[in-house]
Amino acid sequence: MVSNAVVSHSIFLLIFFCSSAISIPDSNQTMFPMACSTIMKCDASLYHINNGQQTKSEIAAAYSVNPWQIQPIQRGGVEDYLITVPCSCESADGVSGTAYFHDTSFRVGTGDFLSDVSNRNYSGQVWIFGDPLLVAGEEFGVKLLCGCVEDESKIVVSYTVQSRDTLSQIASLLRADATEIHHLNTKLIEDPALIVPNWVLFVPMYKNAYQNTKGPTMKHVWTIVIAILSTLTVVSLGTLAVIFIRRKFKKSKQNNDTRNSRAPSRSFSTFGTSSFQYPFSKPKSEAQKRSFRQDVSAFESEKTLIFTVEEIEEATANFDESRKIGEGGYGIVYHGVLNQQEVAIKKMKSNKSKEFFAELKVLCRIHHINVVELLGYASGDDHLYLVYEYVPNGSLSDHLHDPLKRGYQPLSWTTRTQIALDAAKGIEYIHDHTKARYVHRDIKTSNILLDESLGAKVADFGLVKLVGRTNDDELVATRLVGTPGYLPPESVKELQVTPKTDVFAFGVVLAELITGRRALIRDNQEPKRTKSLITLIYTIFQGENSEAALEAVVDGNLHGSYPMYDIYKMGEIAAWCLNEDPVGRPEMHEIVALLSQLMTSAVEWEASLGGNSQVFSGLFTGR
Numbered sequence: 001m002v003s004n005a006v007v008s009h010s011i012f013l014l015i016f017f018c019s020s021a022i023s024i025p026d027s028n029q030t031m032f033p034m035a036c037s038t039i040m041k042c043d044a045s046l047y048h049i050n051n052g053q054q055t056k057s058e059i060a061a062a063y064s065v066n067p068w069q070i071q072p073i074q075r076g077g078v079e080d081y082l083i084t085v086p087c088s089c090e091s092a093d094g095v096s097g098t099a100y101f102h103d104t105s106f107r108v109g110t111g112d113f114l115s116d117v118s119n120r121n122y123s124g125q126v127w128i129f130g131d132p133l134l135v136a137g138e139e140f141g142v143k144l145l146c147g148c149v150e151d152e153s154k155i156v157v158s159y160t161v162q163s164r165d166t167l168s169q170i171a172s173l174l175r176a177d178a179t180e181i182h183h184l185n186t187k188l189i190e191d192p193a194l195i196v197p198n199w200v201l202f203v204p205m206y207k208n209a210y211q212n213t214k215g216p217t218m219k220h221v222w223t224i225v226i227a228i229l230s231t232l233t234v235v236s237l238g239t240l241a242v243i244f245i246r247r248k249f250k251k252s253k254q255n256n257d258t259r260n261s262r263a264p265s266r267s268f269s270t271f272g273t274s275s276f277q278y279p280f281s282k283p284k285s286e287a288q289k290r291s292f293r294q295d296v297s298a299f300e301s302e303k304t305l306i307f308t309v310e311e312i313e314e315a316t317a318n319f320d321e322s323r324k325i326g327e328g329g330y331g332i333v334y335h336g337v338l339n340q341q342e343v344a345i346k347k348m349k350s351n352k353s354k355e356f357f358a359e360l361k362v363l364c365r366i367h368h369i370n371v372v373e374l375l376g377y378a379s380g381d382d383h384l385y386l387v388y389e390y391v392p393n394g395s396l397s398d399h400l401h402d403p404l405k406r407g408y409q410p411l412s413w414t415t416r417t418q419i420a421l422d423a424a425k426g427i428e429y430i431h432d433h434t435k436a437r438y439v440h441r442d443i444k445t446s447n448i449l450l451d452e453s454l455g456a457k458v459a460d461f462g463l464v465k466l467v468g469r470t471n472d473d474e475l476v477a478t479r480l481v482g483t484p485g486y487l488p489p490e491s492v493k494e495l496q497v498t499p500k501t502d503v504f505a506f507g508v509v510l511a512e513l514i515t516g517r518r519a520l521i522r523d524n525q526e527p528k529r530t531k532s533l534i535t536l537i538y539t540i541f542q543g544e545n546s547e548a549a550l551e552a553v554v555d556g557n558l559h560g561s562y563p564m565y566d567i568y569k570m571g572e573i574a575a576w577c578l579n580e581d582p583v584g585r586p587e588m589h590e591i592v593a594l595l596s597q598l599m600t601s602a603v604e605w606e607a608s609l610g611g612n613s614q615v616f617s618g619l620f621t622g623r
């Protein structure tokens with residue numbers, strides 16, 4: 001009798017205990033691990049909310065993945081990450097039966113609580129059961145919630161609900177179906193209209209929604225990546241070899257030089273392997289650093305690209321506050337004089353890799369009147385100094401938005417057209433005429449600089465690619481793949497970056513030239529909401545009377561002095577650039593051709609005014 005009672009009691013306890021974690025929802029529980037189906041292992045994806053405090057390599061280490069398993073994803077102007085992880089069927093404390101987890105570990109810091117680490121470093125996706133003891137300095141193993149589904153066309157994303165998220169927003173962010181999300185998360189979601197921040201949802205995302213997760217495994221992608229890298233390496237090795245041989249040839253011809261101690265084969269292998277290894281790691285040892293320095297100098301072109309930190313300090317009077325001419329996500333910009341030339345020196349934090357320097361050297365070789373020239377660089381302990389030609393007249397953004405406040409005369413229509421044409425030529429050059437087809441990725445009016453005669457030059461070209469490896473919070477969060485207000489739908493949704501990304505952003509620049517408005521305008525009534533110029537252009541060109549609608553938003557700083565027909569033409573080009581479908585957008589060279597016509601027309605228009613007006617742009621007096 002007694003033993004019977006004990007047995008039934010313990011059975012009851014057992015049932016209670018086993019089912020508590022998964023099927024009896026504590027009203028505050030934010031996560032339920034996904035119970036295993038017949039699948040034992042799959043690739044899953046973890047959505048990492050980026051707080052901007054860790055570099056990609058730190059994030060990779062925290063999740064025990066390689067940096068290339070981390071893809072950026074845009075969420076309302078912020079860059080987060082999708083992390084592809086192996087997900088397997090396991091048992092865990094507090095879980096009845098088995099469920100899907102990704103295992104990783106972290107080194108415990110003093111005073112760390114598991115829940116804090118989970119929220120801070122793992123977007124709140126750590127499975128926490130009970131109150132585990134964390135010992136500072138030791139590795140602590142954690143299980144992150146992940147999921148597998150039978151449907152091969154989908155990959156499950158673990159997504160932590162953020163405040164103000166709705167199910168349909170999450171569905172569109174991750175290319176999933178809201179109903180399917182509901183079905184996969186019935187333990188949390190009772191009413192699809194009600195989802196709560198911090199819930200960890202399993203979102204079945206269509207694999208082909210994001211390019212890099214195509215195919216049944218990542219292997220497929222690897223093959224492509226490696227193939228591309230090898231091709232690039234072979235091509236660049238070829239180029240380097242030619243340069244090297246030429247230099248050697250020259251040298252030995254000139255003065256029967258003593259043998260160069262740097263054997264080419266060694267230099268080549270250093271360059272060759274760099275692409276395959278961790279692109280984010282610093283050179284490991286002093287010796288490696290030294291050998292890299294040698295490699296760099298071995299392939300230097302006639303022009304000196306590399307400066308010493310001492311030279312930079314001298315040029316900027318030790319980074320004197322009075323020399324500061326700008327400050328942005330990339331770092332601080334100083335004015336300086338180097339080799340009797342005025343320069344702008346950008347000081348930025350950086351952990352440099354070989355790849356990084358190779359990239360810089362390529363950028364130094366790009367010369368075009370409408371591209372701000374990178375003259376060279378210097379590298380200190382943890383800083384990089386980029387030396388640019390000095391462009392004295394501020395940015396287009398400064399000249400367009402509240403120009404008088406900054407001491408500039410408002411730009412005339414003719415000058416605006418010329419600036420548009422100049423910038424378009426600069427972008428066309430980096431798209432079509434550089435060896436590697438570059439994409440700027442951050443075209444905007446503050447990246448278009450003006451010289452003394454208001455000639456325009458595209459700045460910060462190539463930087464987006466380089467800064468991915470710095471620790472600068474702001475840029476990791478907002479600058480890495482462009483600027484909100486200039487981003488086309490496909491880079492927000494699908495992470496695609498093509499020359500058409502720049503074309504889209506250039507459409508916004510044209511719209512700014514016409515309207516004088518900023519790309520994003522805060523709504524005074526609702527401070528949380530912003531209006532974009534993109535939407536404005538869509539509204540105008542999809543509406544009935546586009547011309548009147550456009551005229552209504554023309555920049556007041558033009559004081560009514562403009563050829564409306566040309567404004568409308570430029571508006572049409574802007575709308576064309578802003579086509580939601582990248583294929584429907586023009587190529588940069590087509591834009592250059594159209595703007596050239598507009599320029600001719602603007603000159604004729606200005607001539608017809610007889611030069612007696614305040615809009616006279618100075619075009620005939622030296623430009």
Ligand SMILES: *[C@@H]1O[C@H](CO)[C@@H](O)[C@H](O)[C@H]1NC(C)=O
Nearest residue numbers: 024025026027028029030198
């Ligand atoms: C849920 O959280 C609230 C406050 O956050 C707390 O008062 C309540 O006891 C919790 N309920 C359970 C079942 O843990």
Ligand SMILES: *[C@@H]1O[C@H](CO)[C@@H](O)[C@H](O)[C@H]1NC(C)=O
Nearest residue numbers: 053054058062106107120121
């Ligand atoms: C967690 O994030 C903080 C910054 O938010 C960072 O300092 C720390 O190193 C991270 N820890 C791990 C294990 O990644």
